[in-house]
Amino acid sequence: MGDKQSHIFDTVKNYYNNYGLRAKELKGEGKQFIGYVCSLVPLEIITASGCTPFRVRGSVHEPITRGDTLLETIVCPYYRSVFDLSVKGKYNFLSGLVIPHGCDSMVRSFSAWSYGLPFSYFHFVNIPSVCDESSLEFFDAELDAFRKSLEKFTGKAITEEHLRQAIRVHNENRDKVRALYEMRKADPPLISGTELTMTLTAGSSLPIEESNGLFDQILTEVKGRGKSPLKKGPRIFIDGACLDNIELIKLVEELGGNVVADTICNGARDHFPKTEMGGDPISALSRRYLGKINCPKTYRENKAGTFEGDIASRFGDIGAYTKEYKVEGAILYVYKYCDPFGFEVPARKAYYQSLNIPLLPLEDVYSSGTIGQLRTRVQAFLEMIG
Amino acid sequence: MAEEQKEAKPKKRMTATKAAASIGPMVKEFITGTLQAKAEGKYKVAYTFIVCHHEEIFRALDVIPVWTENFAGICGAKRDAERFLQRAESLGFSRSLCTYALCGIGFDQWREELGQMPPEAPWGGQVRPDFMISSGQILCDPRSKWYQASQQFMPDVPIYNIDLPYPLFQENRDHREVLGYYHQYIVKQLRGLVAFLEEQTKKKMDYDRLRELVNLSDRTWNLIDETYKLRRAAPCPMGTGDAMNTMVPINFMMATQKAYDFFVDLKKELEEKIARGEGEVENEKYRLMWGGGLPAWYALNDFNYFNSKGASFPVETTYRMVAPLNEMDLPETKDPIEHLAWRWLGYWTFWYDKAKKRPGSEPDVERLINWIEEYKIDGVVMHEAFSCRTWHVGLIWQLHQLAKIYKPIPVYMIGKGGQKEKVYRELPSLILESDIIDITSYSEVDTRNKIDAFVETLESIQSNRAT
Amino acid sequence: MVFVLGIDIGSAQSKGVILDDQGSLGSFECASGGDFKLTAERMREELLSRAGRSVDDISRTVATGYGSKLVIFADEIKSDIVCLAKGVSSQLPTARTVIDIGDLYTKVLRTDGNGSVHSFILSGKCAGGSGRILQVIARVLQVRVDEIGELSLKSKKRVEFNTGCAVFAETEAISRLSQEVTKEDLLAGLHRALAAQINSLAERIGVEQEVAMVGGGARDAGLVQALKEIRGHDILVPPNPYMTAALGAAIIARESLTIQD
Structure with a gap:
């Protein structure tokens, strides 16, 4: 490992550990940051408005306290943590916040956020729960309303050209993430899962151009590596909702696994689907966010008429990734109280079985306090498949 | 203790009204009716969810709705949900998920495995549906996930999912700006449902019949509103305990003459009780609002426990899924589907304008304030059911916001300088915690201790209230 | 008489x-x-x-x-x-908010100095935020419950403890001990986490000063201190709380x- 590597990864680590560092600096220079939760918020529209989208994170190391005075503990622990940090003022540098209809917890707590936090802009984006022609039409209109509300906030029109430009840079970002994932195909992978998740997390706190620049540097760095930072081990796939921290992945890699692919929101779910260029940009965005982001929140019709056919179409991306990245074992990581994912656990289990990929299902509470318990299970799982 | 509860047969709850007492047999008849309909094969039966404003469409095409939330609630009320919940858990579902859905999925899987009803299924069991109508909405994730999960065990039963969003309240936005495209979308979704049902039943929709049914439920809506407003009387003639029975015609029987007639009778009964000065409790001391949360179906006797302490519940936010149509300003239309969509939006945005006028208010908070005043409420009781985010996230915040902007109780306090000062305080509130049907989450001793403490608090406030 | x-x-x-x-x-x-x-x-x-x-x-x-x-x-x-x-x-008589830390529940109530209650709240049913966790930890550390307070006050470098849940606290404590954390620092971390949880419960009904702490938990000087630090003001403890x-x-x-x- 050369000095240069540690240099760029040090930058990543710094952005990861001091999350929002760059946003605070740029705010001083007059830039406005708009926070968002969940992969279903169309970031391109925020970028097109001249503001910068900023993914609001939780922290597994910070006990949830203030948040519990306003929000029930039956909310998914990840979301509770994000809320807790927000009401503690960690994100007070933001100018606004956008919450989508990602799950009941988001919908039902919107008032707690919008009345409780000191931001001047709040917006709720309704996301249809089905994907058909009429819902795409509706979603076009809903995204147009989002665009208008941002225009009102910034006082500047968001033109089609702005939107096209934003779509282009966000697509570039996704290409770079794909390229980073390519580095995982080596055995052992050239980039560890810990490094990758840390990089993507850091990226979600930066203006998109800076994120692109950072990913380029990481890519050059990793490509220039002679060897993997990991010892060869079982190639592990992580399936689940938003994992905006490295704890689980680090644990897997400390115990000898190689994390090589995922469907997590802060990974492939969020970064793989691209927006079509050409045509109406709003309509292209609604097709990306509703049609292409494979979230259990969106109901997909069972066209096959069989259970096997249904799971093959709902979870087909998993099958493709596991082949592409030569996956040997998968971890399904679901938060307690998460209805959208929770109701899919048996179907997902069945799907992994159909792929012949051993699966470790975990239900967790988004706290580093449970790492000890996870360690035992992950260790046993790796030994079993290793 | 939990063991004891499970084994103990639930005691029949005392109701204040005759109408409420007539509900039990009605539900039983309804459940057995679905079994019979299926056996005869004359009508299609469909799983579906309440509060979708689609009953009229079902009934116009003679599709028999099987309310799966209702069946889970029945299992809960009969204290017989645990074996179905355990089955769902053994299939890999977490107990932290919606327990209605877990109970339903556990039951379905068992029925499908046996090829017949599980042993001693409550009230004959839940019928195998011909199809399932799920509904993604702006609320309730399980509604679009439950049937999808059940389909694993009956893959030949098709699902049709309708989307019924409404614009969420945003302080700085006039919701009318977006109503147009919401309405268009809902109309298309409902028309999609009509097409699906036509295909399944091989019938054509009779739009005149549909219009009549929509008209019938509109009239029922207004009648329910008038009937429930009678509960403003002191003493209150009917409480929330009874309303957890009378929710049945509101939520499961809409668009039927029977539901309309039920409320004609109930209204008459309440008027008579008021004329006689007869209250839900003999000596009404406190008037409480059930301000949020679904009830613990196995513990409805807790309402009687409140009653035994002189506390009555003239109003509840739960299951009062209607609002006066004449106060909604719905656009005129001859098309019943368009009307259903407007009514849907009118219901969900009912409190928006009022909420905007009061600084710091919000629709759910505004409703609390309005009803506290209209029903002369002394305290608010809520229930946090751990397994349901839909109805139970946001309640703490609502109480917090209510306390912040609304302080109706004058009290004298000894100030810092030792002199008496008149200050205003918020309405007291109580949050009970357990679940809709998971009895292992419930402790009668703890619940009643909390109720005791709350009633003693009300007593203490009443005696210290400044005039 | x-x-x-x-x-x-x-x-x-x-x-x-x-x-x-x-x-x-x-x-x-x-x-x-x-x-x-x-x-x-x-x-x-x-x-x-x-x-x-x-x-x-x-x-x-x-x-x-x-x-x-x-x-x-x-x-x-x-x-x-x-x-x-x-x-x-x-x-x-000057206390307006009372925090009672019991074995199963923590209770917070607001009063007017004459002994009448205006509002109250109880901690959730999982014994999170109650005194039970102290008993659990005492067993893990093999110390007596009444020693906990003094030990905690001797801490030099408080551990960041993440959970106030009695079940997870046990496993978290054990895994921390395997990282060679001292009893004192572990207890100080636990007190901090517990106090933060109790404080957020109290904030749910609003805290009016002055604040009194009673119940078995108020005998634990480490817990009282932790709550004082979090709230940033003094907390009254009656004799024999x-x-x-x-x-x-x-x-x-x-x-x-x-x-x-």
């Missing part, structure tokens, strides 16, 4: 107070054990013998606490919320005699 009893049968410990017109004649504490009825009988005997009185001398008994319904000789049963307010108001509910029950018994007169 009238004599009254206040008896508080808690889920872990039982407490009792005997009063006359002037003040306390004695108090007693013991483990509640499995038979609350028997414990109540024993409590009465102990209190009577401390005051040198017989059953016939007692004009009124008020019972409170988890097992209060099994105090069959009680004249009245009162909720511990009301008893706590009464007890605190008699000792600390675990007796507060029993004292309040006895005062209620005495007051109702005066009213009847």
